[in-house]
Amino acid sequence: MDRIEKTVVLRAPLDRVWNAIADSKQFGAWFGVAFDGPFVAGKRITGKIVPTQVDAEVAKSQQQYNGLPIEWLIERVEPKRLMSFRWHPFAVEKNVDYSSEPTTLVEFALAEVDGGTRLTITESGFDRIPLERRAKAFTANEGGWAKQLELIAAYLAR
Amino acid sequence: MRGPEQSAPVFAALGDPTRLRIVARLCADGPQSIVRLTHGTRVTRQAITKHLHALAEAGVVRSRRDGRERIWEVQSSRLVDASHYLEQISSQWDQVIERLRKFVEE
Numbered sequence: 001m002d003r004i005e006k007t008v009v010l011r012a013p014l015d016r017v018w019n020a021i022a023d024s025k026q027f028g029a030w031f032g033v034a035f036d037g038p039f040v041a042g043k044r045i046t047g048k049i050v051p052t053q054v055d056a057e058v059a060k061s062q063q064q065y066n067g068l069p070i071e072w073l074i075e076r077v078e079p080k081r082l083m084s085f086r087w088h089p090f091a092v093e094k095n096v097d098y099s100s101e102p103t104t105l106v107e108f109a110l111a112e113v114d115g116g117t118r119l120t121i122t123e124s125g126f127d128r129i130p131l132e133r134r135a136k137a138f139t140a141n142e143g144g145w146a147k148q149l150e151l152i153a154a155y156l157a158r
Numbered sequence: 159m160r161g162p163e164q165s166a167p168v169f170a171a172l173g174d175p176t177r178l179r180i181v182a183r184l185c186a187d188g189p190q191s192i193v194r195l196t197h198g199t200r201v202t203r204q205a206i207t208k209h210l211h212a213l214a215e216a217g218v219v220r221s222r223r224d225g226r227e228r229i230w231e232v233q234s235s236r237l238v239d240a241s242h243y244l245e246q247i248s249s250q251w252d253q254v255i256e257r258l259r260k261f262v263e264e
Contacts, residue, residue: 006251012262020262030261031254054260058253089247119258121251 003124010117014110017117018080021108029053032062033070039085041077046070075105083108089129102128176201177209181218181232189231191224 010017020026024035024045032052035045049068051059073086086103104125111118180195187194192210196203210230213219221230 004248004251006248006255008255008259010259010262016262017258020258026261030257032257052257054257058257119255121255123247123251126247 002127003122004126006121008119009113009115010119012116014080014112014117017110017119021083021110022077022079032059039074039077039083041074044071044073045085047072071099073103081110089123089126104129174209176205177213180206180209181213184219184230184232189229191227191229193227195230 020030022039024037024039024047027033027039028035028047028050030052032050033047034050035047037045039045047070049062049065049070051062051066053059070087075084075086077083084105084107086105088098088101089104102125104123107120107122107124109120109122111120179199183195184190192203192206195210196206199206201209210219210221214221217233219230220233221228223229
């Protein structure tokens with residue numbers, strides 16, 4: 001499995017969803033990033049992780065990453081159809097330089113449908129991510145790696 | 159897909175609290191030497207070395223030489239099935255979508 005794909009229908013017009021994705025200020029507001037500029041195809045964009053403005057509970061869990069620098073490479077910006085970028089998954093450790101590590105590709109694809117807008121999010125390229133980084137992703141998430149160890153322990157206790 | 163035959167030695171190797179702690183530490187702090195692994199524990203260096211060799215035999219960890227030291231690391235493929243971590247990311251995207259939904263629908 002090298003990719004993740006999610007499809008959802010949002011009850012909002014295509015224009016509104018497109019702006020929420022293509023306008024870096026709006027994207028940052030819900031995603032939880034303060035970007036330093038607009039999304040431009042082929043250009044790198046930097047920013048910092050900030051708590052999301054739409055969900056107090058999620059914002060609280062993002063607090064631990066507050067201020068962490070991020071750098072994405074915007075690949076394609078095709079109005080009302082597609083926005084894609086490359087990033088470093090699990091890049092949540094302070095003082096780690098991720099720039100030489102492989103990236104995954106994230107695509108936001110839109111289509112107008114009855115009752116709203118269909119959004120398909122695809123993230124691909126996981127096969128290239130080092131196993132060590134994958135394992136670390138578990139320590140970064142409660143219920144991740146720690147949970148696996150618990151399961152192993154429970155298995156052995158039977 | 160790995161069957162129970164391949165998993166059994168892994169579980170057997172982890173069937174010791176010290177070994178489980180060693181693996182957890184290698185996962186959390188990354189590749190490291192025996193000296194660092196021993197630091198802060200009451201287990202002797204000899205005992206840690208013995209545990210590491212048992213883990214290596216099961217394919218859970220491996221080592222490489224770095225100058226005069228031997229560096230140990232988790233061989234994650236034996237422990238982490240790719241689908242597990244993709245499930246993790248998958249649920250993170252679900253949360254991202256919920257945030258976007260709140261933003262555009264309200």
